Amino acid sequence: MDLQRAEWINVSDLPPLFRDEILGSAAYVTKRYFRSAKGGQLDPVNVKLPIPFVVAITGTGQRGIGVSIALSYAQAGASGILLSSRSEASARSVAEQVKAINPSCRVEYEACDVSKEEDVIRLASRCRASFGRLDVAVFNQCEPLRYEKDTDGNPVSPSGICDELEEEIMKAWATNYHGTYSAIKKLLPLIQQSTNGPQTMIILSSLAANYPYSTMGSPSYNMSKLALNRLAEYVDAEFKSDVVCIAIHPGAIKINDETVPWDDGKF
Numbered sequence: 001m002d003l004q005r006a007e008w009i010n011v012s013d014l015p016p017l018f019r020d021e022i023l024g025s026a027a028y029v030t031k032r033y034f035r036s037a038k039g040g041q042l043d044p045v046n047v048k049l050p051i052p053f054v055v056a057i058t059g060t061g062q063r064g065i066g067v068s069i070a071l072s073y074a075q076a077g078a079s080g081i082l083l084s085s086r087s088e089a090s091a092r093s094v095a096e097q098v099k100a101i102n103p104s105c106r107v108e109y110e111a112c113d114v115s116k117e118e119d120v121i122r123l124a125s126r127c128r129a130s131f132g133r134l135d136v137a138v139f140n141q142c143e144p145l146r147y148e149k150d151t152d153g154n155p156v157s158p159s160g161i162c163d164e165l166e167e168e169i170m171k172a173w174a175t176n177y178h179g180t181y182s183a184i185k186k187l188l189p190l191i192q193q194s195t196n197g198p199q200t201m202i203i204l205s206s207l208a209a210n211y212p213y214s215t216m217g218s219p220s221y222n223m224s225k226l227a228l229n230r231l232a233e234y235v236d237a238e239f240k241s242d243v244v245c246i247a248i249h250p251g252a253i254k255i256n257d258e259t260v261p262w263d264d265g266k267f
């Protein structure tokens, strides 16, 4: 995408959530919807990855962004994909989808709860034993947001910094932040050894990281994502001679989950 030539739009044209609450008086943003890479340079069917090219992805349960990332790497010709989520059955079903797209891709899966160190150690060992290298690690898992109902019955995030249960706060931290930290630590040596590849780590953060209100997510979710942004900076700075580490926010992506509120007028 040529950003110089991208269609810039005025914030005043955006839906109220973005215009009034998130961006404030920021002047311009890029085009509202980059919803699909179809047909463009970033369309995975138009990307030809070198061989070998091995990707490990956390949080590839049966739905969500992690699954799409895996299928996109399959389309782009990755030679190896290691899937993982807490449910082995989910990971297996995604593995079948990957195989259907790219039969020559070696796809493996491992049940891994990133908040459990022994699971993360097993994931890293599986990657080394099965593929002997790692080119890209994607840390995608998250503790799902919990929504309550407001007085009109509309779904809302827990509103106040003191409204969340201690248990929820610790879970968000263990899954989002600490799970990613732990997986980075265990996968880093293999990435460092894969010198003829991109040696890249990608953390799924969120726009909500920069937002001190709970309109988009609970305080614990938002703060765990803020910490992930800084974690990416630390890893990138410390290992920059060989490894790239970035945190990205994916925008607002509709996932296949009826419990997550979605308003097409807002997003």
Ligand SMILES: NC(=O)c1ccc[n+]([C@@H]2O[C@H](COP(=O)([O-])OP(=O)(O)OC[C@H]3O[C@@H](n4cnc5c(N)ncnc54)[C@H](OP(=O)(O)O)[C@@H]3O)[C@@H](O)[C@H]2O)c1
Pocket: 058, 059, 060, 061, 062, 063, 064, 065, 066, 084, 085, 086, 087, 090, 112, 113, 114, 115, 139, 140, 141, 142, 143, 144, 175, 179, 204, 205, 206, 207, 249, 250, 251, 252, 253, 254, 255
């Ligand atoms: N969707 C959006 O609009 C949006 C916006 C901003 C940021 N993001 C970020 O993008 C990423 C993907 O979001 P999504 O919307 O696709 O979420 P999602 O559908 O809830 O997917 C999260 C995945 O994480 C897995 N998971 C949950 N806890 C885990 C744990 N302890 N260990 C390992 N895996 C675990 C789940 O699978 P199992 O249950 O099988 O383990 C699930 O597949 C997240 O990091 C999210 O914060 C999403």
